[in-house]
Amino acid sequence: MAARPLDDRTVAALVSAATAAPSLHNAQPWRFRHDSATRSIELRPDLGRAMPRTDPDHRALHLGCGAALFNLRVAAAHHGLHPETGILPDPSDPYLLAAVHLTGTDRPDRELALLFPAIARRHTSRHPFEEKVLPADVQEALREAAAQEDAQLVFPDQWHVEALLDHVQDAEGRDTLDPERLEEVRSWTRAGDAGADGVPESAFGPRSRSGRGPVRDFAGRGRLPDRPAVAFETTPNLALLGTAHDRPADWLHAGQALERVLLLATLHELATALTSQALERADLRALARDPRSAMGFVHMVLRLGYGPAGVATPRRPVSDVLETV
Structure with missing residues (x-):
């Protein structure tokens, strides 16, 4: 099929969808560059939005950029385009995280395109969920979604869930003693x-x-007017997302897997949240790994369940993150 012209409106729509991705503290650490001659969109980090104390190796930054890359792929399929994606494609350009070449197709990736409505619906929910176990078929679908992006999703046993909750509390306690963090x-x-x-x-x-x-309490020890104190679920549905290795390419794959899982969970009417506090400490991150699995490194702890949807958080204008040449 002959490629349709890639007009500015379509490019802006693709990047707008990409920027709806989650990122650490909603920092949105990404920049896009559209090369009209090659019909490609390049993804680079915005290092001015890095967090040297919380994320010194930029692992979380790569996760966020990987999630944005996946949204870009989904939006491309929705618009009838085929995204040929290269991860870290140029060794001489270490800040080029990915390049997406967009071609016309008469056979768009239907599985990707079906996820598109969830992009606008997916928001982090920091509310209590129901005390209800996820159905086995939903768990399997989410595991398969992660595997499609070269990552692994594991639902830990209850003892491990309890340990993970203790690690979160431990991490937040340490944070209160770290003024820079x-x-x-x-x-x-x-x-x-x-x-x-x-x-x-x-x-x-x-x-x-x-x-x-x-969940992370962004208010810390502060008290906000009219903010209630409530009981969260006793045994939350937590899932570990990780990869065999711990390199920048693995972080980008994990970010794409994370967003694929979150979008599919949203289509299954699940509320979702991310719990990364313990993974920001090397010793606690090592303890997060599930001993039953071959997962080498955990990149994110997901909380999934039935409960109130999260609220939309602000996004930077496309004009702030997109350059066209």
């Missing part, structure tokens, strides 16, 4: 709903009544 989190926390990035107060969710919740 606290300041980094505060710099991405937004009073009210102002700003085009970061986590606004409307997305904090309620405070855990027990002090041991499966």
Whole structure:
């Protein structure tokens, strides 16, 4: 099929979908470059949005960029395009994370295109979920989604879930003693709903009544007016997402797998949240690995369940993240 002209409106729509991806503290650490001559979109990191204290090796930054890359692929399929994607395609350009060459096709990837409606619906939910186990067929579908992106998704046993919750509490306790890390989190926390990035107060969710919740409390020890304290689920549905190795390419694959799992979970009417606090500490990250699996390195802990959907968080304008040449 002859390639249709890749007009500016289509490119903007693809990048807009990409920027709906999750990222650490909603920092949105990505930049896109459209080369009209080659019909390609390049993805690079925005290192001005890196977090040297929380994410010194840029692993979380790569995860966020990988999630944005997956959304770009989904949006391309939705628009009837075929995304030929190369990860870290140019050794001489270490800041080029991925290049996506867009061609016309009479056989778009239907499986990818079906995920497109979930991009606008997927939001992190920091609310309690129901005490309800995920159906076995849903768990299997989510595991397969991760495998399609060269990653692994594992649902740990209850003892391991309890340990992971303890690790989250341990990590948050350590954070309170680390002024630089606290300041980094505060710099991405937004009073009210102002700003085009970061986590606004409307997305904090309620405070855990027990002090041991499966989500990050962006309010810290502060108290917000009218913010209730509630009981979260006793045994949350947690899942570990990881890869065999721990290199930048693996982080990008994991980011794509993460978003594929989140979008599919959204289509299954699941609420989702990400719990990464313990993975930001090397010793706790090592303990997160599931001993039953061949997963070498854990990149994210997902919380899945039936409960209130999360609220939309702000996004930077496409004009701020897209360059056309």
